Amino acid sequence: MVISACAELTWHEIGCLVHGLVLKHGGFERNCAVGASFVYFYSKCGFLEDARNVFDEMPERDVFAWTAVINGHVQNGESERGIEYLRKMHSEGDKEAWNTMVKGYGKMKLLLGKSLHCYAVKTSFDLATSVVNSLIDLYGKMGDLTVAWRMFSEADKSSVVTWNSMIASYVHCERSDKAIALFDRMISENFKPSSITLVTVLMACANTGSLEKGDKIHRxxxxxxxxxxxxxxTALIDMMRFVGT
Structure with a gap:
């Protein structure tokens, strides 16, 4: 799409001309994606007021439009304004978009992800399991295992991804002993590990250098x-190399 190219190349003048043509032919009433593209374009070029104007004029907004306006403010150093739009999205009841946003911010910016989590707690917002998993991963990357563990303890553990997130957090924070212990608990509670689980716990075994633990996972x-x-x-070979089997 032309406007996407203008955004990536920050061709502001050309993008404005395209915007004018779109308005001349009916605006964004029939295509929410086009509106979101212009929000992204103006944000990318640093024209946040224009981005807000486009967003506010959109008759309907989907998760892409919300993502564009919130990301735009955060990436231009206006995190507080981004949070304001997040609150607006929440007040309008767009739960799906809100959950998607929290998950995305957990990966994009750790401190902002933490702020969004605090806001969710204060407003008693129901977080989707995928978002909880992302937040466990978020706090693990921040080195805050206390909060990561609390979220894991309170989470619905029916998803193997929830277990994976906590095990990976332990490995990331160099607590491989805890990662292996949690894997043992996972097995004892009859949860089936995925390939990702096994790769992560093999990394933990390699980190500990324990022949006994490595053999146990291998068996x-x-x-x-x-x-x-x-x-x-590859993970199995690396583990064997590190523990000397």
Missing amino acids: YITETEQEMSLSLT
Whole structure:
């Protein structure tokens, strides 16, 4: 799309001309994606007032439009204004967009992700499981295992991704002993680990240098006839190399 190219190349004048043509032919009434594209374009070029004007004039807004206006303010150093739009989205009841936004910010900017989590707690906003998993990962990357563990403890653990997020957080924070212990608990509670779980716990075994723990995981993989993906095979070889099997 022309406007996307203008945004990436910050061709402000050309983008404005395209905007004028769109308005001449009916504006954004029929296409929410076009409106979101112009919000992104003006934000990318640093014209936040124009981005807000386009956003405010949109008759309907989807998650892409909300993402464009909030990301635009955050990336231009106006995080507080971004939070204001987040609150507006929440007040309008767009739960799906709100959950998507929290998940995205957890990856994009750790401190802002933490702020969004605090806002969710204060407003008793119901977080989707995928968002909880992202926040566990977020706090793990920040080194705050206390909050990560509290979120894990209170979470619905029916998803293997929830377990993976906490195990990975322990490995990231160099608490591989805790990661292995949580893996053992996962197995004892009859949850089936994924290939990602096994790769992560093999990394933990390699970090500890424990031959006993490494052999235990190796036996589990063999006895349960796990499908040996390239990543799992590589992790197993690395573990054997580090623990000396």
